[in-house]
Amino acid sequence: MTEAIGxxxxxxxxxxxxxxxxxxxxxxxxxxxxxWLFIGQSAASLGxxxxxxxxxxxxxxxxxxxxxxxxxxxxxxxxxNTRRARRAARA
Numbered sequence: 001m002t003e004a005i006g007x008x009x010x011x012x013x014x015x016x017x018x019x020x021x022x023x024x025x026x027x028x029x030x031x032x033x034x035x036w037l038f039i040g041q042s043a044a045s046l047g048x049x050x051x052x053x054x055x056x057x058x059x060x061x062x063x064x065x066x067x068x069x070x071x072x073x074x075x076x077x078x079x080x081n082t083r084r085a086r087r088a089a090r091a
Contacts, residue, residue: 006059014066021074030081038075045071 024030044070052061 008061041071
């Protein structure tokens with residue numbers, strides 16, 4: 001039962017983060033989103049991934065590696081959207 005609670009919570013968290021990153025991708029707009037969000041998320045997720053691996057906690061290792069991937073994707077989308085906005089402002 002304990003593992004099921006952990007995995008269910010992981011799915012909920014990853015689902016919400018995925019939808020936020022997807023929304024930013026589809027809209028092409030990063031206004032109101034801070035680059036520091038993704039930088040902080042990357043640093044925290046990397047640290048928690050290492051910590052989870054050392055504890056051999058596979059639920060949290062999986063979640064934190066997935067969150068790290070989403071943070072990297074979110075940062076890449078943020079940079080893309082910011083570059084597009086700058087080009088559009090110059091035109």
